[in-house]
Amino acid sequence: MSAEAKARDALCLMGERLYARGLVHGATGNLSVRLEDGWLVTPTNVSLAELDPARLARLDAQGRHTGGDKPSKEAFLHTCVYDVRPDAGAIIHTHSTHSAAVSCLAHDPGAPVLPPLTAYYVMRVGDLALVPYFRPGDERLALAVREVAVKHAAVLLANHGPVIAGKSLTDALYALEELEETAKLHFLLHGHPTRPLTAEQVAELNAVFRS
Structure with missing residues (x-):
């Protein structure tokens, strides 16, 4: 089996996993995998639980559609990242419930989007960036995502949801799940005295696990 065929199967399997875990619903969300000469991305208006390897959209290195079904209207997000x-090597974008809820909160400028509640949030997600709201498909969103993705593998689109880049689909999934679980903790702890990790503890984790 060729590398591209394996990538097609892996992307479809990941779509099923995300749907089964309740991280996507309906026809929301999109996925991509990098190839040597471009990438594969999920088609528009298709449930991630029902992807067909042969019908995945294929884009060249410049993001031009070269094969398969019409790509997601948000494929440009993947291109920019x-x-x-x-x-x-892969990107996952979802509207996962708790992460999307965090994206709808009022955030103080300069404050962390989510506090560093656990070591694994710091290790897998790191410094989460928040991008201002633009309507789905608005290419101005591409410029905003490109600007922050240089330094942030995890980006939260305001009133929308997360975009997570990883070395592989599995790495991106683990980061997405950690973000979603931390978002749940954030809401569970609302109104309770909370002790996030200190700046020194975060720095130690970054030095050991993200250097």
Whole structure:
């Protein structure tokens, strides 16, 4: 089996996993995998639980559609992230409930989008960036995502949901799940005295696990 065929199967399997875990619903969300000469992305208006390997959209290195079904209207998000993150092998974008809820909160400028509640949030997600709201499909969103994706593998689109880049689909999934669980903790702890990790504890984790 060729590398591209394996990538097609892996992307479809990941769509099923995300749907089964309740991280996507309906026809929301989109996925992509980097190839040597471009990437594969999920088609528009298709449930991630029902992907067909042969019908995945294929884009060239410049993001032009070269095969398969019409790509997601948000494929440009993937293009922008790949452009500025050469280490990214896959990208997952969802509207997962608790992460999307965090994206709808009022955030103080300069404050963390989510507090560093656990070590694994710091290790897998790191510094989460928040991008201002633009309607789905608005290409101005591409410029905003490109600007922050240079330094952030995890991006939260305001009133929308997360975009997570990883070395592989599995890495991106683990980061997405950690973000979703931390968002749940954030709401569970609302109104309770909370002790996030200190700046020194975060720095130690980054030095050991993210250097």
